[in-house]
Amino acid sequence: MRRGASGALAQSLGNVHTGDARDAWMGIARAFPRTSGATPKLAISGAPTPPCAAPLMPSKAAMDEVVGALMLGTLHHCPLQRLYRAVQDVCALQDTAAMQHVYNTSVARLRRLLDAEVDACLKRTPPNNVALHLECMWQSYVAKLARVEQLLAPLLGGAWYAAKVGTSLESVCFAHLQRQLQVLRVEPVLMQSVCAVAQQLREAPHETSLVRSLQSVLRMLRALGLYERVCGMLAAQASAYYTTLAHEFYETDPGAHISAMYACILCEDAWKDWLYGAEAERVLQAMQRTLVSEHVAQLTGLVPLLAEQHAYSTCSMLYHLLARSDVLDALRAALRDYVHERGMALVQGAQDTMMERLVAFQDETRDLWAEGLQHDRTMQHAIRDTFEAVVNARGGKPAELLAQYIDVKLRGGNKIMSDVQLEQCMDNALSLFRHMHDKDMFEEFYKRCFARRLLLSRSASDEAERSMLLKLKREAGPDFTEKLETMLKDMQLSNGLMAAFSDRDTRLPFDFDVHVLTQAHWPTFPDVHVALPPPMMDAMHDYEAFYATVHSGRSLSWRHALGYLVVTVDLGKAGVRELYISTFQAAVLFVFNHAKRGEAIGYETIRAQTQLEPSTLKRTLQSLASGAIPTRVLRKHPQGRDVLESDTFTINEALKNDRKRIRINQIQYKETAEEQRTTEERVFIDRELILQAAVMRILKARKTIAHTELMHAVVQQSKLRFAVDASELKKAFERLIEKDLMERVEGERGVYRYVA
Incomplete structure (x- = not known):
């Protein structure tokens, strides 16, 4: 470096009054601070005395000896007090020649000592550690230099020094260090060692001691005028390092290295302001391009794997990586593809479990968005729009299946889950409903299921039913739930009518319950004719007469397909049991009231007496004779599941069932x-x-x-x-x-x- 560089450095540091050596150091502290710890103090016994008539004159030998002893720590019998007084006397007399002599002698000794320390540092230090050791050497040198500044305080704080030198003693020494390094041609080794320390830091980014050391070295290089050159080298090194690292990551399993990529970018972002200087943005852009932008397809291809494994924390890191590189559009596209592919597989799969799996998948996408995609609204819209397309891919079928799904949950109710879980389940179902276009189709099927729950007392919780209606009303409006609310109202009115009917003087020989429904608001149920026993017919006529007195001009039409009874039967050797059965099942069993014990009754006889249509009669006989073994109250001859017109039936006296009351379900036929x-x-x-x-x-x-x-x-x-x-x-x-x-x-x- 040219000699003029030291002058430029002194000029940049400013004219610092050196009455306090620590203040003098502060001028260069921005480039390169001292090590922690107290500044060594030089103790000079005796108070300073005014100059005498015969002033002392410090000799060159004495000055050289004392300065060397102070810097080398070998001070024993040096005449410090006498020498300090001599410097004080020279300054008091304003003897410029003597002050120049003291200054020149001290600086010459300090320079020789600095040359020796630099030479020793370069000889005993491996090339990769030169920068760190040189910085430590200079810190130690500055700490010892403070003792010399205290000895020369009268000179350094005087007007002559300010006018003649104009900079601190430390700055003078640092300028000499700068020239010495230039003469020794150690700049390439020095910058190479800085790059080596930076590489160590990348490989161990959490070593705070490395961070502090590298920061201090870079401040020294800034003061030496080498900072811009080393920044360029550091930038090139970082680019090469991350190119190699990216190759290693993507040659193996990029998903396993996302956290490492994310950590690299966070660390480099934290270091950029002091490590790269003006090259910081270029380094970060090159790193993000190498690690992320050039491999967007591979990174976004990880979305299905991360989502399936519920690796939301890793997905969050992936989101941040792509966001920093401004390629979130690719992530949104990959997210849409994943939701569409997985959703279509569910929608086109088995119908029995389709809704369960769709609800579970919807929960997964919600968690993915919240934990892995940082609540990004654009990602939420991508999921929602794709999910909507998936749910409506099969027209009105999902609407039918969703109604059946809700029906199963509300029939099971708190028997299979808590109230909180049931409420959450209904909220999830409502979220699917929100995606559906054919809400009127859902309404039709939901109304049918709702009717069966009400009429057959299959709903596990009235509160859950009302809560679901309220949710539907808030979501789709009051018109949507008008008929459903009317159905509930009909049930309440029917209870009032039955209470009035029961209060009459005329009593029936058995309990009798009727639900009067508004035909326009209820689903259409099949009007199946059946011949009932006289006592039941009498009860029906009795209720019709009562209803006419309450609502004149209205007529009742009976729907026996939804009726049920509790009857007591004598099964011979199997004992007396109570059966919970449908009206059709009861009509069949009533045929056996007049049969002798063990007598077989043929299919045609049963059909003639019940007047049931063949398909309904066969399903009814199957439920009584071919259902679950503990519920087979009839025996079919010959045995077999299918009922033929040539079959005969007898009472099953060998029935084995420990329960007193037996529920026999009617076999439901699938919708054609x-x-x-x-x-x-x-x-x-x-x-x-x-x-x-x-x-x-x-x-x-x-x-x-x-x-x-x-x-x-x-x-x-x-x-x-x-x-x-x-x-x-x-x-x-x-x-x-x-x-x-x-x-x-x-x-x-x-x-x-x-x-x-």
Whole structure:
């Protein structure tokens, strides 16, 4: 480095008054502070005395000896007090030649000592440790230099020194160190050693001692004017290191190294302000490009694996890595692909467990978003939109299965889970309902299941039923739950009617309960004819007469398919039992009232007396003779599951069941394709009426409206119940035009007018 560099350094440090050696050091402390610990103090006994008539003059030999002893720590019998007084006297007399002599002698000795220490440091230190050892040597040198500054305090604090030298003694020594390093050509070794320390720090980033040492070395290099050059070397080194590291990561298993990548970026981000200087942003960008941006496809391909393993903490690190590189769009795309692929596999899988698995998958995606994707709203929208597409991929089928799923949970209720768990289960089901377009289809199937729970007393909790209705009402509006609430109201009114019926003077020989339902609000149940015993028919006629007195002009239509009874039967050797059975099962068993013990009754006889249609009768006989062994109160001859018209039946006196009351379930037949089609047709008819009503409301308000605006307005009004198909909407327009309720405006294409 040129000689002028020391002058520039002194100029940058400023003119520091050196009356206090520690203040003089502060000028360079920004580049490179002292080590911790107290500054060594030089004790000079005796108070300073004013100059005498014959002032002392410090000799060159004495000054050289004392300065060397102070720096080397070999001070024993040196005349410190006499020498301090001599310096004081020279300064008091303003003898410029003498002050120059003292200064030159001291600085020369300090320079020789510094040269020796530098030489020793370079000789005994391995190249990779030169920077650290040199920095430690200088810190030690500065600490000892404070003793010399105390000895020369009268000189260093005087006006001559300020005018002649203008900088601290420490700055003078540091400038000499700078020149010495330049002469010895150690700059390449010095910067190489700094890079070695930086590499050690990358491999052990939590070693705080390395961090402090490297920071101190870099401050020294800044003072030496080498900082910019070493920053370039550090940046190139970091780029090469992370290129190699990325190759190692992606050649093996990148998923196992995400935490390591994340730690690298966090550490480099913490070091950037002092390690790389102006190169900091370039280093970080190169590192993120090498570790992340060039491998986005591989990183986002880890989403399914991390989600399946519930590795949300690792996924969170992946999110931050991609966010810093501004490639979250790729993560959103990968997330959509994962949710779609996994969701479609569930929707197209077995129907019996589809809803259970969809609910579980929805919970997983919610946890993934909250813990692994940092509650990112754009990620939430990606999950929600994809989930919505998945749920509606099979049209109205998921709506039917969701209604059945809720039915199972509400029938099981607190028998299989706590109230809190049931509430959470209903919230999850409602979340799926929120995604569904065909909410009217769900309403139809839910209404059927709800009716069975009410009429057959299968609901485990009235509170849970009301809570679910309230959730549906908040989600889909009061119109959606109007019929369901009416069904509950019918049950309450029926209880009041039965209380009044029971209070009459006329008493029935058995308990009798009737539910009167509003036909328009309840599902359509099959009207199956059955011949009942006279006592039951009498009870029904009696109730009809009573109902006519309460509601004149109304008629009752009986639906025996939903009736049930508790009857007492004598099974011979099997004893007397109570059976909880359906009305159809009871009608069959009543046929055996007039049979002799052990007498077999044929299928045709049973059919003639019960007047049940063949399919219903066969299912009923199967439930009594071919169901679970402990519930087979009849025996079929010959044995077998299928009931033939040639079969005969007898009372099963060998029944083995320890329970006094036995529940015998009616065998339910699966909905045929025709019945399913009928249900869907009923929903589509309702949709057409809803669309026509919406069109008429809009036309009445607007009088004339363009085709596009009308379609948009109708879709907005109907979207809470179902997804409007353009063909259905056009068909509704045509129907209203045929009914002369609206018309096309002549001369204006695509404009409709309301017809009063």
